[in-house]
Amino acid sequence: MDVGESLNPALDIGQVEGGFTQGLGLFTLEELRFSPEGVLLTRGPGMYKIPGFQDIPREFNVSLLRGAPNPRAIFSSKAIGEPPLFLASSAFLAIRQAVAAARAEQxxxxxxxxxxxxxxxxxxxxxxxxxxxxxxxxxxxTSKPWSVTV
Structure with missing residues (x-):
């Protein structure tokens, strides 16, 4: 992961793992549901599933790219939270490909x-x-849905 000049590698690796796990929830678990009137029905983790220990990869290898500082940032750092969050879209795309394969079989x-x-x-x-x-x-x-997808 390109984090620029890492100030604390252990902290940065934890941020990558946490960001990926948060993204995994965003792309595979956390479904927002709204009433037809626009009221958010899933207001917190008690109303929708969030990633747990069983949802994260058993083997999760993270390495930090060396020698890629950002000269325009404080201490030559780079963003550490957002890139791994979006990296989790790879899980969504892998699931989509698996669904496509299942559909092709049928x-x-x-x-x-x-x-x-x-x-x-x-x-x-x-x-x-x-x-x-x-x-x-x-x-x-004539049917009225109990929730709508946005």
């Missing part, structure tokens, strides 16, 4: 919408297996 359309976060429910429905095909989506104009 002869389904290779073009499909797959929004983040990649929750277990969204993965199951996108794969279109036998159980998912037994469910129905009510699209009648």
């Amino acid at each position: 002869g389904m359309d290779p073009v499909f919408r797959f929004d983040s976060p990649a929750t277990a429910e969204r993965i199951r429905m996108a794969c279109g297996d036998a159980l998912a095909r037994m469910t129905t989506t009510d699209t009648a104009d």
Whole structure:
């Protein structure tokens, strides 16, 4: 990870691990739900799943790039929190590819919408297996959804 001139390597590695884990939650677990009136229904970790110890990789190798200082920043440092957060999008994209492979095995359309976060429910429905095909989506104009996706 390019952090510029690391002032505290142990702290920076912890920031990379934490940022990645936070991003893993953002891209795979933490689904915001709104009522049709626009009220946020999932207001905290008691209402949606956040990453736990079982969700992080068992082996998580982090190394810091040496010799890449930022001469325009304080102590030649660089951003440490945001880059690893977005690096977790790699997990979302890997899940999307796995879903595409499952769809291909069943002869389904290779073009499909797959929004983040990649929750277990969204993965199951996108794969279109036998159980998912037994469910129905009510699209009648008279139905009122209990939540909306933004």
